[in-house]
Amino acid sequence: MSAERFLDRIQRGPALLGDGAWGTMLFTRGLPTGDAPERVCLERPELLTEIAGLYLEAGAEVVTTNTFGANPERLGLHGLAGQLEEICQAAVEAVRRAVGERAWVSGSIGPAGQLLAPLGKLDPAAASAGFARQASALAAAGADLLCVETMTDLAEAELAVRAARAAAPGLPVVATMSFEATRRGFFTVMGASPKQAAVRLAAAGADAVGANCGDGDTMAGIVREFRAHCGLPIAVRPNAGLPRLVDGALVHPETPEAMAARVPELLEAGVNLLGGCCGTTPEHIRALRRALDALG
C-alpha cells in the first residue's frame, strides 16, 4: 500500500473509508484509565492487532495507529518520553500484522497537549521537534501515511504538518481539526475557521484536510466550507455523539445507522475520506461501509 497509491485513490475516489475510535475500544478491553493509552503498544500489542483486525473486517481501508499522544510532552507525563520510538514502532507493527497490505496504516499525531507560547508554556521549536520525532519514528516503522488530528490551534497544526513533511518526506499527510458550530459559523475553540484551516494547512504542505472529533451534524457544513476554499481532498471523522452514563457504563448515543444516514449528504458535499472518532466502533464502520457501497 504505497503512498502514491493512497494519494491517487483519495484524489480520484471512490471515497475512502477509515476506521473508528481506538481509545474507547481499548478501555472496553480493560485498559486502566489515567495511564497513557500508548503504553499498550509496548505491553499489550496483541490488543491493537485485534482492534485493527476488527476495523479491517468491518470494511476500513485506512487503519490508524495508537499513537495519538506519542509526543515527548504527553509521554513525558507518564515517564515514557524515552520510549517514543519504540512505542511508534510497536504501534505500526501491531496494525500491520492485522491488515498486511489490505489497508493503509495511518500514523496518528495528536496535539502536544499544552498551549504554545506565548499563550501557554510550550516552546514552538520544542513542539516542532517533538512532532518531527514522532513522524520520523512512524515513517521508520513503515506507516503509509501520517494523520495530524484533533488540532484546535492552527499554529500548532501547521507546525505538525511542516514537521511531518520534513521528517517523513515520502509520506502523505492528512491534517484535521476539531470544530464546533457557533452562531457565526464553524470555529475551533482557539478561533480557527475551516476557511483558515483550508488555506493555511494546504500552504503548510498537507495532502488532505478536514475535521475530526466533532458532532456529526456539523460535518457536511464543514466539508462544504473546506471545499469552497481549497482543492485538496477532504477527510472527516465525526464522534458518535456525546457519551451518557447507562448502568455505570459510558455509552455513546449515536447508532451506526444514524451515522450512516449522513453519508449521502457528506458525499454530495465532497468528502473523500470518511471515518469515525470518539465512541465509534467496528459496527459504525460496517454501517458506513454499507452506505458507501450502496452509493457506489
Added chain:
Amino acid sequence: MDLLKELAENLRLGEDEAVRAGTQAALAAGLAPGDILRSGFLAGMAVVGEEFGRREIFLPDVLLAARAMQAGMEILRPHLARDGAPEAGRVVLGTVQGDLHDIGKNLVGILLRGAGYEVIDLGTDVPAARFLEAAESSGARVIGLSALLTTTMPRMAEVVSLVRERGLAGQVKVIVGGAPVTQGFADEIGADGWGFDAESAVRRVKALAENS
C-alpha cells in the same frame, strides 16, 4: 469614559500595560479598591466570559484578558487587603483522577477568580477523597470537577457519592464539566450542576453558592 469603564474595556482587550496604568490611575484618583475590583476587573472579565460563551471571542482572547487582570491585580492586591473587600466565596477545583488535562479547568479557574471567588486549584489527576478534604478544610461550598477523557468521567460519580457518604449533601455542591460531559450525565450521577463551558460553569457556581 470614566476610569473604571476604561479599565474594564482594556482588560477585555487584554491590554496589560493599559490595565496596569489604569489601576494606578484609579487608585491615585482615590477610588475604593473594592470598586476598582468590581467595576473594573470583574466587570471586564464578566464581558469576556459572556463573549466566550457565545464564541464571539475564543480561548486566546480569554487567556490574554486573564493575563491583563493578573497584571492589574498585582497592583491592586495590597490595597484590597487593607480595604477588606469581600470575597465571593471559595471553590475547590480540579481534574478528576486519571485525567491530566487542565486547559478547560484552568479556564474555569480564571473566570471564577474573575468573578471574585477564591479558587483552591488541586490540579489534575485528583483522587475523590482529596476534593472532600480540601472542601472540608477550606470551608468551600462548591467543588468543581473537570474531565476531558470519556473514560475518567465515572470518577465524577465517586466524588458525588463521597459527598453524600460524609453527610455533606446540600452543604457542599458538586458541579461538573469538560468536553464530553453533558447535563444528562450530570443528572445521572446526581451532580448539583453542569457547566456547558467555562462561562456557564461560573454562572452555575454563582447560582449554587447563592442557594446554599
